[in-house]
Amino acid sequence: MKLTKKLLAMALAGVMLLTILTGCSSRKSGDRLVEEYMAAFLSENLGYKDIPITHDVPEIKTVADMFKASWLNEHGDWAISPNSSTYTTLRNVFSNYENGYTVNLYACEVDSKQSELHQTMRVMPLILWGGLPLHSSRGRLTAVKCATRLVTRGEKSYRIAVIIYDRTAG
Numbered sequence: 339m340k341l342t343k344k345l346l347a348m349a350l351a352g353v354m355l356l357t358i359l360t361g362c363s364s365r366k367s368g369d370r371l372v373e374e375y376m377a378a379f380l381s382e383n384l385g386y387k388d389i390p391i392t393h394d395v396p397e398i399k400t401v402a403d404m405f406k407a408s409w410l411n412e413h414g415d416w417a418i419s420p421n422s423s424t425y426t427t428l429r430n431v432f433s434n435y436e437n438g439y440t441v442n443l444y445a446c447e448v449d450s451k452q453s454e455l456h457q458t459m460r461v462m463p464l465i466l467w468g469g470l471p472l473h474s475s476r477g478r479l480t481a482v483k484c485a486t487r488l489v490t491r492g493e494k495s496y497r498i499a500v501i502i503y504d505r506t507a508g
Contacts, residue, residue, distance in 0.1 A: 342463075342466070368457075368488060369485075369486055369488060370393070371454040372457055372461070372486045372488075372497065372499075373393045373484055373485060373486055374393075375454065375455060376462075376465075376499065377391040377393070377484055379458070379462055379465075380482060380501070389479060390482070391482045391483070391484065392482075392483050393484060393485050394483060395484070395485035395500055397432055397485075398485040398498065398499075399487065401428065401431055401487075401500070402487035402498050404428075404431075405445070405489050405496065407491045407492070407494060409445065410445060410496075414447060416445075418470060425470075425472075428443065428470070428472055429472050432473060432502075436473055437475070437506075438504070438505050438506035439473055439504055440471075440505065441471070441472040441500065441502050442468070442469035442470065442471055442472070442500070443470040444461055444464040444465060444469040444470070444500070444501070445464075445470075445498050446460050446461060446464060446496065446497055447495070448488070448495050450488060457488070457497050460497060461486070461497055461499050464499075465501065475503075475505045476505065477506075478505060479503055479504070479505055480504050480506065480507040481504035481507075482503055482504065483500075483502040483504070484499065484500065484501045484502070485500055486498060486500075
């Protein structure tokens, strides 16, 4: 676990350094920057180098608007049962990805004053150990989409993210 965290930190620090050196950070929104960090992590650390990764997931805005802090328990895990109406609603939001896609939703509490890199580092372990599976499919992975939004509920901020694994052409 310590080694994994160190590797994550080193990988994300490298991405941040590259972003700073190329001057990309000043023109991007916070959400877009986190998406690019996520894409770099997926490409470099999970072996998706030759797989296109895009950020065109308009459904993330719908989920962000719907998000309730009660969806997470006190440990930060999903408190949504697969039999609940909330789960069904979330599946319906991503109904365009019902066949041939694997859709996983992630959420965690973050400090909105922290950098996008720090927020990304909070999301990355969730990707390694699972999220809320909304749709599942098998087959050869042909593309990936990832998107994220920062939402505030009361005094707390949350980073909501989705990763969609496209297996339609496999």
